[in-house]
Amino acid sequence: MIRLSERLSGCEESVTLAITAKAKALKASGRDIIGFGAGEPDFDTPDNIKEAAIKAIRDGQTKYTAVGGINELKDAVIAKFKRDNSLAYGRDEILVSCGGKHSIYNLFQAILNPGDEVIVPAPFWVSYPVMVYLGGGTARIVKTSEKDGFKMSPGAFRAAITEKTKAVVINSPSNPTGAAYTADELADIAKIALEKDLLIISDEIYEKLTYDGFRSSSIASISDDVKKNTVVLNGVSKTYSMTGWRIGYAAGPKAIIQGMTNIQSQSTSNPTSISQWAAVEALNGPQGILDTMVKEFEKRRDAMVDGLNAIKGVGARRPEGAFYVFANIGGALGKRAGEKTVKGSADLANYLLDGVGVAVVPGEPFGDDSFIRLSYATSMQNIVKGVERIKQAIEGLK
Ligand SMILES: *Cc1c(COP(=O)(O)O)cnc(C)c1O
Numbered sequence: 590m591i592r593l594s595e596r597l598s599g600c601e602e603s604v605t606l607a608i609t610a611k612a613k614a615l616k617a618s619g620r621d622i623i624g625f626g627a628g629e630p631d632f633d634t635p636d637n638i639k640e641a642a643i644k645a646i647r648d649g650q651t652k653y654t655a656v657g658g659i660n661e662l663k664d665a666v667i668a669k670f671k672r673d674n675s676l677a678y679g680r681d682e683i684l685v686s687c688g689g690k691h692s693i694y695n696l697f698q699a700i701l702n703p704g705d706e707v708i709v710p711a712p713f714w715v716s717y718p719v720m721v722y723l724g725g726g727t728a729r730i731v732k733t734s735e736k737d738g739f740k741m742s743p744g745a746f747r748a749a750i751t752e753k754t755k756a757v758v759i760n761s762p763s764n765p766t767g768a769a770y771t772a773d774e775l776a777d778i779a780k781i782a783l784e785k786d787l788l789i790i791s792d793e794i795y796e797k798l799t800y801d802g803f804r805s806s807s808i809a810s811i812s813d814d815v816k817k818n819t820v821v822l823n824g825v826s827k828t829y830s831m832t833g834w835r836i837g838y839a840a841g842p843k844a845i846i847q848g849m850t851n852i853q854s855q856s857t858s859n860p861t862s863i864s865q866w867a868a869v870e871a872l873n874g875p876q877g878i879l880d881t882m883v884k885e886f887e888k889r890r891d892a893m894v895d896g897l898n899a900i901k902g903v904g905a906r907r908p909e910g911a912f913y914v915f916a917n918i919g920g921a922l923g924k925r926a927g928e929k930t931v932k933g934s935a936d937l938a939n940y941l942l943d944g945v946g947v948a949v950v951p952g953e954p955f956g957d958d959s960f961i962r963l964s965y966a967t968s969m970q971n972i973v974k975g976v977e978r979i980k981q982a983i984e985g986l987k
Contacts, residue, residue, distance in 0.1 A: 658685025689837030767908020
């Protein structure tokens, strides 16, 4: 038997994947399952983007490219930052990776030394703490609360900083809460980060998916000093419904981007050449898909939040962005379903799946066990039907 690496002990298969797999198996066996687990938009990738990929294949763009991305895509990314965020970057300050997730992985590999701490506000995207760990660092989790809009206060941030703190992760709008920081709130965070000379890691992958007129702003655009201490992560997955194409990007100080590029050069090399050309079209071409998605998501968000708030024992904050509702199910915990007591979010998720055929993601892996995550990247019909089933199930607990 080959002994596996000790590193793996901190990198287990996620609870999220386990419940998704169970939902899939039930569906395959013929059960009527409504899925609120999706972590990707349910829209098709727009045709102009698909055509750009087909053209790239026909034109023979099928070989290795520069490790950090073709110049045409770097220039499209640079133009995006100018247009949307008033940020000016050069090509040597941009890295294109195999998804935004890959950029973040490269970043932690490039900046962390053993013992370094990274501040991660909870609820967090499940991959941050694991990627910090794989980079040899330690995630320092800062709990935020629903009543503070799931946002880290300047006081809580300051209190979490130690001698060993190297960086802070800000994900706005957030997965799983959908919460987004205002420009003023970002300025408060940035001020402390600069004072303590911390790197700001700003994951802006949901930047364009915001509602009720909320406009997301990049923390890097606060000032030149902040920009010098910030790496911005973004990508085409969520904005253009291109999750399978695997293109994400990072922008930041030259030395860090060079380090990240070196890591990438020794692992994956360039992201897929064809997808890079598709991403050029996504960023430079017509932006119509965004209007369609945002309008539709906003309606669905309202239906889901209103429906959940009508359930006794459930509370849902109306999020500013992304396509998730992080619902408080504290009122259902400790109650009984037959012989079983619903102790935490995983018990509740299993109860909803087994009992009424609704798949949700437990909040525990995101850092809060009194919540479940529901994605509204599904049809309005499913939302109405699924929320009704959740109501029956939860109000049926004793
Ligand atoms: C989806 C997601 C990403 C990146 O996704 P990629 O498909 O790898 O670009 C990054 N951060 C968060 C919080 C996400 O939800």
